Structures are given as C-alpha cells and as structure tokens.
Amino acid sequence: MQILLTSPQFLLIVNRLAQQLIENDDNINDTVFIGLQPRGVYVSDKIIEQVKLLCPGKEIKYGLLDITFYRDDVRTEIHLSNKTEIPFSIDGKKVILIDDVLYTGRTIRAALDALQDFGRPKKVELCVLINRRFDRELPIQPDYCGKTIDGQFNEKVKVDKEKGEVVIY
C-alpha cells in the first residue's frame, strides 16, 4: 500500500478546492453542492466545512446523491443503496458534484442522469479529489481536481477516513 496523500496534504488540498469552488461565485445562494454517495461524502463533508468557514453567515446548500438506481450495471450486480437527501430545488442553480475519485466516469454519467430527476440546473460542474486521467471510459472531465495521477489498471485508490489520507493499493 502506497500513500498518495498524507493527512496534512489531504487537508491542504481540501482547503484549496473549497477556495476554488467559491472564487468564481458572485452569489453563493445560486450554488448547490452535492456529495456523491457513498465514498464521495467524506470528501464533500470536509470541503463543505471549509466552504462554510470561508462564507460566514451565508446559507450553504449541501445535499447527498445516491446513484445506485441509475448505474449502467445495475442488474449485473445488485448494490446496496444509500440515502439521497436533496432538500432544496436545483432548478436554475449551479450544481457542483463532489466525488473522491474520478475513474471510468460511469458514476458521474449516472449522477448526471439522476440529477435531471430533481430539476433543471443552470450548470453542472464536477469536483474530484483524485483524477485518474488515463482510465476514462466516457468523455467526462473534472472542473476542479485535487491531484491527477496516472494509475495502473489493477491499482485501486482509496480515501482512508480514519487516517484522513489517500492510499493506492
């Protein structure tokens, strides 16, 4: 197992992403943040913590989205679904999807599909902690990215919640 990001590096990147997410925003009220279940939520929780510190007194709209029922392999292997919680309208808003690792792009494809069932956002952007740039199976790229790696096909990238670090194994 190889450590890709140590815990301090992880926090630095989270801080940077939080700043990038709000720097283009004149009006944070028109932006909603959506963490992707299950593994993106740890990263999105951390980023939203920072965003809240950077925008004191502002209401930050933050939801969770589970894409299990929209997967393209839904019938090949049954996955246990997680909670979806989007207690606000996304109509006309800028939606920023947050996930831990961008790999094949299939999760994001499913997320874009799922998002449509909640309304018509003005714009959708993608923020990921780790971008595995040579492993894409669909034409999907991140707008905000913590670190780009050239992972091997047989490697897995995982965010270790307990230690707060990112490892390859």
Add this chain to the structure above:
Amino acid sequence: MQLSTKHLIGIKELYAEDITLILQTAIQFKEVLQRPVKKVPSLRDVTIVNLFYENSTRTRISFELAEKRLGADSINFSASASSVSKGETLLDTVNNILSMKVDMVVMRHQASGAAHFLAKHLPETAIVNAGDGTNEHPTQALLDAFSIQEKIGDLAGKKIVLVGDIMHSRVALSNIYLLKKMGAEIMVAGPPTLIPKYIKEALGVIVEYDIKKALQWCDVANILRIQLERQKKVLFSTLREYNLAYGVTKKLLDGLSKEIVIMHPGPINRGVEIDSDVADGSNSIILQQVENGVAVRMAVLYLLAERK
C-alpha cells in the same frame, strides 16, 4: 449484498437478513417517490407480467406502479378476461407469456401453493407471490413491517396483535412468519371459530379471545378483513354480532390506558371488523400502508431482477 432467493414465494423461505435488506432498500425507494420525477431507470430492460387470477385493487395497482417507477415494462392479465375460461392450464398460460420474452411474473392466485408450483416448474424466472389462497401474501407482510418500523421503530420486542379472521388470512400467516423472524411478539385475537386450533403450538403465537385484553396488550393492532368469500360454513351468526363482540371501536380504544397504532391491509368492511372513526382516526396508518406498498414492492422487484 443480495437476496438468498431467486423468487419471493413466501416469508417462510426468507432469512431475517433478506427481510432487513428489502426494508432498507425500500427506504431509498420511498425517497425516490418524493422526488419531482418519481422514477428511476433501474429495470428499463425488464418486462414484468402481472397475473391476477383473483380480484385485487391495491396490490395490483401497487405492483403496476412499482414496475412503472422502476422503468420496467409491465403487462396485465386477469383470468376472467383470458383464455383461462377456455380451459388453459396455469403452466401453459405462463409458458406462453414467457415465450414472448417476459422476465418476471407477479401472480395472485386463489389456490394456496400456486406460486410455489410456478417456481418449481420455472426455476429461471423470478416469481413474485402477490397472494396465494389462504397461504401467504409476502409483500403485504413486508409493507406492514415497513410501516410499523416507520411509525414506532425497530420491530424487535414490539407487541403486535392480529385481529379477526386469522383462519382465512394469508396476510396473517405472512405477518406471523415475518414478525417472528424479526423478533417481535405476536398475538392473534378473534372468535375461536376463526382462529386455527393448533396455531399456538405450530407458530408460537399467543392466542386471546378477549378483544379488549388483546388491544390493551399490544403496541400495534393489525385488523384483518372478515373474508366471507372464503368461509364455506357459518363461523359466526351475523356481521352485526361480530361487530359487537370483536369489532374495533372508538369506545374500545378510549377504554385503553395507552394509544395503539391501528393497521388494516384493506379492503375495509367498515362497521364490521373496524369502525369508521377508528379507521380514519389519528392513530390509523392504513393509508400510509398503501403508500409504503409501492416502495416495498419496488425494493422486491429491484432485488430480484439481478441478471443471472
């Protein structure tokens, strides 16, 4: 994570883990049903036939909605308007439908064991029992369990009484199997003529003939319909007398020292097993049961649709 079974024939064949998996998945589908677009594309490549050899309002509409909201194609079949009246057998009927590339079968049948029979002859096709005679009605028990959990939390240790026509009720049998597996305490209450003789020994439930004592004991009362169409001999004198002795009335509930949750699987015979002011009262979750039915059936179909 997957179910231990390919079919849903009865609660009897399920493990507690299967029940937990279905109920947990149903929570997510209930959320889907609150969205602006109440639909997911999970089963868009699946075709499901609803075979109803017996009449139904709730179950049939509920299954049909569940199928549509999972994106599946569904076709409906009712025995009265088909070649069954020309003498076609059940297996022939189903085989003919399956040859038109149908993937799953939801069936209600007046004969106990009909779903089991189909599953035995068609092991590769997912069969969902929507009620077979006086045997089981598994999705009803699952939605009852889901509704109880939603209202008062974890089933383990809860006291649930099934009131009325236990003898002819598939809902009762499925409920008993399920609640036992989930660790609840179960009582059956009603006139001796409507309670099977050895039910206490066979299924390990408490038997009570005094309706007031039964209601005082329980957290939840699931009141069952008097199934006149299945009663082949006289088991009580008149409906009015049944109502006086065993009907759940407002007066009866007011006499209890606590509030209890009121359930009924429908269709209701108002003024027979339950009075209108109880069925429509604040402790009744009868319409929530119906609402939850769609989410629970979505969970069942979703979990059984795994490609082999």
